[in-house]
Amino acid sequence: MAKLRGRGYASVNYPTGMNLGGDPSQALVHATTTGTFVISLSSVDLGQGIKTIAAQCAAETLGLPMENILVDTADTDTGPHCMGTFASRGTHRVGNAVIMAAAEARGVMLEVAAEELEVDAADLETDGTGYIAVKGAQDKRVHITDLALAAHFKHGRTISGRGIYLKEPSVPVPETGEMDPDSCQAHACTVAVVEVDDETGVVEVLELFNAYEIGRALNPAMATQQVEGGAWMGLSHALFETTEPYYPARDHGPRDFAGYLMPGPADLPVQHSLLLERPSANGPYGAKGIGEMTANAPIPAIANAIFDACGVRLTSMPFTPERVLRGLDALKTEETC
Amino acid sequence: MPSQIVSLVVNGEHREFIAAPGATLLACLRESLGLTAAKRGCAQGACGSCTVLVDGRPEASCLVAVETVAGGSVRTLEGVATGGDLDEVQSAFVDCFATQCGFCTSGMIMVAEALLDRNPDPSEEDVIEAISGNVCRCTGYRPIVQAVLEAAARRREEAVTR
Ligand code: FES
Ligand code: FES
Numbered sequence: 001m002a003k004l005r006g007r008g009y010a011s012v013n014y015p016t017g018m019n020l021g022g023d024p025s026q027a028l029v030h031a032t033t034t035g036t037f038v039i040s041l042s043s044v045d046l047g048q049g050i051k052t053i054a055a056q057c058a059a060e061t062l063g064l065p066m067e068n069i070l071v072d073t074a075d076t077d078t079g080p081h082c083m084g085t086f087a088s089r090g091t092h093r094v095g096n097a098v099i100m101a102a103a104e105a106r107g108v109m110l111e112v113a114a115e116e117l118e119v120d121a122a123d124l125e126t127d128g129t130g131y132i133a134v135k136g137a138q139d140k141r142v143h144i145t146d147l148a149l150a151a152h153f154k155h156g157r158t159i160s161g162r163g164i165y166l167k168e169p170s171v172p173v174p175e176t177g178e179m180d181p182d183s184c185q186a187h188a189c190t191v192a193v194v195e196v197d198d199e200t201g202v203v204e205v206l207e208l209f210n211a212y213e214i215g216r217a218l219n220p221a222m223a224t225q226q227v228e229g230g231a232w233m234g235l236s237h238a239l240f241e242t243t244e245p246y247y248p249a250r251d252h253g254p255r256d257f258a259g260y261l262m263p264g265p266a267d268l269p270v271q272h273s274l275l276l277e278r279p280s281a282n283g284p285y286g287a288k289g290i291g292e293m294t295a296n297a298p299i300p301a302i303a304n305a306i307f308d309a310c311g312v313r314l315t316s317m318p319f320t321p322e323r324v325l326r327g328l329d330a331l332k333t334e335e336t337c
Numbered sequence: 338m339p340s341q342i343v344s345l346v347v348n349g350e351h352r353e354f355i356a357a358p359g360a361t362l363l364a365c366l367r368e369s370l371g372l373t374a375a376k377r378g379c380a381q382g383a384c385g386s387c388t389v390l391v392d393g394r395p396e397a398s399c400l401v402a403v404e405t406v407a408g409g410s411v412r413t414l415e416g417v418a419t420g421g422d423l424d425e426v427q428s429a430f431v432d433c434f435a436t437q438c439g440f441c442t443s444g445m446i447m448v449a450e451a452l453l454d455r456n457p458d459p460s461e462e463d464v465i466e467a468i469s470g471n472v473c474r475c476t477g478y479r480p481i482v483q484a485v486l487e488a489a490a491r492r493r494e495e496a497v498t499r
Binding site for chain 2: 046047048049221222225228229231232233256257258262264265266268271
């Protein structure tokens with residue numbers, strides 16, 4: 001009777017976005033009278049952080065502080081079009097649309113500033129503090145709050161911009177099957193370290209090492225959070241979660257949290273996560289999508305680690321104590337035959 | 338059994354409302370008082386997203402018949418920040434990225450408040466024990482544990498400087 005340690009590895013390539021009949025998302029940007037730039041989107045934030053990413057892309061493109069950005073995702077009926085936040089597409093599609101909209105708005109902002117300061121728009125620059133200033137003459141400047149007021153009440157201008165990113169439909173070539181289904185691919189691998197109790201069959205994941213190549217990490221802390229939260233979900237699928245333990249008979253399926261098991265805060269592995277940045281040519285500031293892939297690699301990595309630890313090759317999830325023990329029994333029978 | 342008028346002290350304020358027989362504290366907070374921070378995740382005491390403090394103790398408000406706590410004092414997430422200023426637990430949750438979708442967050446913060454009220458210097462095991470009745474689907478728990486430890490440290494530091 002022993003606790004057996006093993007280590008397993010798995011990797012994943014993951015496409016950003018989808019294809020189908022074309023994959024567009026739009027963004028609209030306008031400045032209020034006091035210089036808040038409202039980014040209107042129909043892209044819903046359900047915790048993955050698209051509002052933060054959209055605000056970062058807008059602030060960076062406009063050359064203004066984050067405090068000047070307000071992301072409004074209030075109404076998918078009346079907002080600009082978005083296919084939705086799924087398929088790991090949000091950062092890529094919406095980020096690109098926001099950059100396009102913000103670039104147009106920045107052009108108008110600089111034109112109005114040029115009128116206000118009586119200079120050429122090409123001579124103006126921003127430094128992220130909220131001021132638009134003449135290059136090389138930093139005292140000749142106007143703050144966005146004053147500029148937006150002047151745009152409305154003096155110049156009769158609307159500081160605004162429109163953006164869309166469209167991944168065009170790609171139909172496979174009949175002869176070869178060749179097509180261009182996604183915009184870019186992110187890559188990752190996970191190494192899992194597990195301990196298998198050969199008496200009880202319980203598998204404990206001790207450590208996970210995650211390496212993710214995700215283009216530019218627009219927000220490294222949020223990307224890491226996505227990687228580790230996703231790995232937790234992968235671990236949960238690998239060891240615990242199932243709706244149908246006696247599939248296809250559904251009568252014993254769990255109906256609540258008492259029967260549908262998930263790891264709790266005491267069952268967590270130590271995670272080590274690394275982001276590798278190789279900016280994608282068509283990504284917003286080089287970013288790729290990483291949403292869904294984060295739950296993928298941990299599962300086969302854990303399966304491989306179990307095999308390494310005790311020789312049991314499990315091909316059905318979850319890797320329950322019962323399945324591990326049956327696998328160990330089968331190995332013993334093989335040995336004795 | 339007819340509906341009853343129930344009074345509670347909620348976040349320091351005296352509140353009165355009409356409760357149907359058997360109405361849960363959670364339903365009364367959300368529907369009668371408009372306090373929607375406490376969430377209905379499972380309605381059977383298994384997820385912790387409805388946690389509020391009843392006379393200082395963390396309780397799954399989905400399991401509490403409101404009559405049984407009539408006259409008592411209830412603290413919800415809405416009562417944690419003073420004005421617009423987040424308290425140490427809330428700001429540590431922000432700084433440690435301890436929330437994603439936010440559905441578990443109000444319950445997590447309330448159990449953390451209760452823990453820190455009775456133990457200002459908890460170990461990691463104490464924090465894990467305290468939040469073990471609360472389910473989080475997004476974060477993988479680690480950032481939440483870190484946030485609670487960070488909040489405890491900030492609160493102790495403030496106690497020293499005060
Ligand atoms: S809703 Fe009360 S514990 Fe889940
Ligand atoms: S942040 Fe989503 S459930 Fe915890």
